[in-house]
Amino acid sequence: MDRLIYTSMTGANHTLNQQATVAHNLANASTTGYRSETNAFRAVPLYGDGLPTRAFVVDSTTGSDFTTGPIETTGRDLDVAVRGPGWITVQLDNGEEAYTRNGSLQVSPNGLLLTQNGLKVKGDAGVISVPPDTRVTIGVDGTVSTVPLNALPNTVAIVGRIKLVNPSEENLVKGADGLFRQKDGKEALADARVRLIDGALEGSNVNVVHEMVSMIALARQFDMQMKMLENADRNAQQASQIMVVRA
Structure with a gap:
């Protein structure tokens, strides 16, 4: 009983x-x-x-x-989707890094590349800063380039490269904020094999x-x-x- x-x-x-x-x-x-x-x-x-x-x-x-969600084309320069496995690295306020698949980005008034939630996008050399009055484009390898609005189109400057990582899924844990971190607390190494799709976003994988x-x-x-x-x-x-x- x-x-x-x-x-x-x-x-x-x-x-x-x-x-x-x-x-x-x-x-x-x-x-x-x-x-x-x-x-x-x-x-x-x-x-x-x-x-x-x-x-x-x-x-x-x-x-x-971890199934990949549907890819939706937006045509927006600051929208990127991860092609296949991989993650975009963001830097939290306490300096720690976390990982997301949400590639809807923006540039803050201070010139920092942020997510729509206000998180700093981390590059291979730290936080990415964007000069004012420039048009931002993001390459498939995460390279962030800018072109002055009043300059010739071929005046391109590379300001950084988004840190793209691909840690083992078994070593990832989801936090209450919806971001992923490594269980061992270590920072994942950048993976040059991770590729982005510019002008697109990955939707939710919820069925x-x-x-x-x-x-x-x-x-x-x-x-x-x-x-x-x-x-x-x-x-x-x-x-x-x-x-x-x-x-």
């Missing part, structure tokens, strides 16, 4: 957690460069006095889905139909676990009545 109660109770609790993950994925179905999160159940025995007859159900986050089906399945699973609790309670009451009658 205890095993049934503990299993259904913890299963219902973690089913709610999985529903929250699915809801989070659906909310980011249109977020540029978003990587959907995945979950899985696993059973953990409860050890204590007596035999380990009780078991908990634990929601084990298996990580993120809306799959997530909706998962939401329905989780709701049914929650109902089943609640019925198991009701059955366990009913069986306990009937067992108590039998013991009272025999006494």
